[in-house]
Amino acid sequence: MSLSIILVCLWGVVANVIAMTPSKDHHWRNAYILIAVGIPLVGFVTAQHGPWIGLLVLAGGCSVLRWPVIYLMRWLRRSVTQTRGPAE
Structure with a gap:
């Protein structure tokens, strides 16, 4: 296995362990960290494979990070509908 795939598997294990631990902020701080680490990993895997x-x-x-993606889609949908003018 290549280094990029090993790092992505490690990221997945860490994400699942984090999901099993209790959190006061519903894991949002951890989600931001996982996103910040995961985006370069996706680029690394894409470059290698x-x-x-x-x-x-x-x-x-x-x-794994479905709620941040759901909230992003809701925010994008809301921002698109708000930018339309009053004529529509």
Whole structure:
């Protein structure tokens, strides 16, 4: 296995261990840290193994961090509907 795949697997194990621990802020601080570490890892995997494996790793990360992705989609949908003018 390559270094990038090993690091992504380690990231997944750490994310699951963090999810099992109690948290006062519902794991949002941990989610920000996992996102900050995960984005360069996706780029590293993509550089070593190509875009298809990179997309698989990205999908895996989105499934682990689903609530930040859901809130991002809600925020984007809300910002698109607010920018439309009163004529619509």
